[in-house]
Amino acid sequence: xxxxxxxxxxxxxxxxxxxxxxxxxxxxxxxxxxxxxxxxxxxxxxxxxxxxxxxxxxxxxxxxxxxxxxxxxxxxxxxxxxxxxxxxxxxxxxxxxxxxxxxxxxxxxxxxxxxx
Amino acid sequence: xxxxxxxxxxxxxxxxxxxxxxxxxxxxxxxxxxxxxxxxxxxxxxxxxxxxxxxxxxxxxxxxxxxxxxxxxxxxxxxxxxxxxxxxxxxxxxxxxxxxxxxxxxxxxxx
Numbered sequence: 001x002x003x004x005x006x007x008x009x010x011x012x013x014x015x016x017x018x019x020x021x022x023x024x025x026x027x028x029x030x031x032x033x034x035x036x037x038x039x040x041x042x043x044x045x046x047x048x049x050x051x052x053x054x055x056x057x058x059x060x061x062x063x064x065x066x067x068x069x070x071x072x073x074x075x076x077x078x079x080x081x082x083x084x085x086x087x088x089x090x091x092x093x094x095x096x097x098x099x100x101x102x103x104x105x106x107x108x109x110x111x112x113x114x115x116x
Numbered sequence: 117x118x119x120x121x122x123x124x125x126x127x128x129x130x131x132x133x134x135x136x137x138x139x140x141x142x143x144x145x146x147x148x149x150x151x152x153x154x155x156x157x158x159x160x161x162x163x164x165x166x167x168x169x170x171x172x173x174x175x176x177x178x179x180x181x182x183x184x185x186x187x188x189x190x191x192x193x194x195x196x197x198x199x200x201x202x203x204x205x206x207x208x209x210x211x212x213x214x215x216x217x218x219x220x221x222x223x224x225x226x227x
Contacts, residue, residue: 040220041219042120042203043217045214048214091160102148104150104162104165107160112157
């Protein structure tokens with residue numbers, strides 16, 4: 001079974017440029033998460049989708065970040081414009097459902113963003 | 117106060133040693149608990165779910181203490197391949213599947 005797929009794996013951009021990350025979750029997984037992980041820290045949730053609905057975006061910096069999951073399958077996270085502090089690894093994860101206490105998240109390989 | 121707190125380490129132990137990590141969580145309504153392993157420059161991968169009765173998987177044992185709100189991970193007979201960062205994760209299902217991650221504990225097993 002294919003895991004969570006993310007692209008690109010690495011991205012280097014100059015500040016003020018836009019950037020987009022793409023994620024395809026495990027087939028059949030209704031819940032999709034975008035996390036940001038800084039060096040030496042655990043992942044921090046940016047946004048969580050249940051199918052195509054964003055049910056938790058309280059930690060998403062909405063002035064520059066946006067996300068979509070139009071058909072409830074793959075998702076795109078965008079930053080515009082990027083700032084130096086956005087340099088991090090952006091992880092996508094998926095899980096079967098959003099309500100079971102035994103639900104387990106599976107992570108993609110992440111996109112390592114460097115903003116110069 | 118952070119939702120999940122872990123000692124970042126690093127823990128440097130010799131091969132064959134037993135090492136234990138603890139993790140505390142702040143929300144008593146947390147319902148599910150996990151340990152993830154993260155290798156350098158890789159994504160987190162599920163190591164174990166932590167059940168209320170405690171559970172064991174080979175050399176790994178996880179324990180949950182709801183009264184004191186902490187979770188532990190014990191690794192026996194450490195191998196070089198156990199070197200990684202171990203992330204403690206708690207889940208609040210009653211408000212939707214909100215997963216909270218600790219900062220991770222770094223383990224290096226030395227030959």
